[in-house]
Amino acid sequence: GKLSEVLFFPDPAMPCHYAGNCRRNNCTYAHQPTNLTRLLQFLGSARSTIDVCVFTITCDEIAEALLAAQKRGVRVRIISDNDQSKTQGSDVERLRAAGIPVALDADQYHMHHKFAVLDSRMIANGSFNWTRQAVLFNQENVVLSDNPALVAQFCRQFEILWQKYYKR
């Protein structure tokens, strides 16, 4: 494994959608790389599969990265928490409506993971829920790793949870 990177949030600002071409006066969005832009780039590097197992997803930029992956032919699957998926701002139902298969836990406890496996080859994992609050305000971490032993364990657990929660 060559990838052993930790992203420590919060970021100073959400990324500017105009990035290098921003002409707005006093634009308060970020024009330099941030932890979020690194995570989006990481998700953007998937070639064949993204298996997401995350408690809550409300960060629209991350949801857009998953939709973009699906559009370029990456097979995306999502496991998330049933209670969180119904809360305001959740992107989970929108991702499901776009054709991404979603599995929700069926109980009152927390499907509390915050990991993703890319191409059965790399993982993101840590404290970071995929929310705007976590990006901008919380102290959070995301580890990016291609350690084969770690990746194999997360792949296996994803399949176990997918079997457990996915309803056709």
Added chain:
Amino acid sequence: GKLSEVLFFPDPAMPCHYAGNCRRNNCTYAHQPTNLTRLLQFLGSARSTIDVCVFTITCDEIAEALLAAQKRGVRVRIISDNDQSKTQGSDVERLRAAGIPVALDADQYHMHHKFAVLDSRMIANGSFNWTRQAVLFNQENVVLSDNPALVAQFCRQFEILWQKYYKR
């Protein structure tokens, strides 16, 4: 690094305090190794320092492992979330009362990490808050690693947060 282990919770039961010597009829506690006993063993392997940076601590077995470490001469430090530390069942004030230095974030946002660094040489990190609910009920992960690049990044971040939050 030789350590690349992932603990996946929930456990089937809390560990029996009598372990191999349990004579209780129909004891419903766990008498075999569990994810929690592995985590306790991991904390028990620290020789000089344990730096804890965890959102919430209510699992008494883990609190006891920190107290035991302190008693055998390990220097323990704790960073936690100020709001969580006041909730019922929190072990943070008890650990502070026992002489372990505690730093709390001072804001309304979440100090949401769930990591610990042992001897500046190994880390535990993941989704797992140090709570009884996370042990017994939630889907959670803890990565145990001695990858030097990862450990160095968590050591550095611990010091940054300690400087930010610790009040003498």
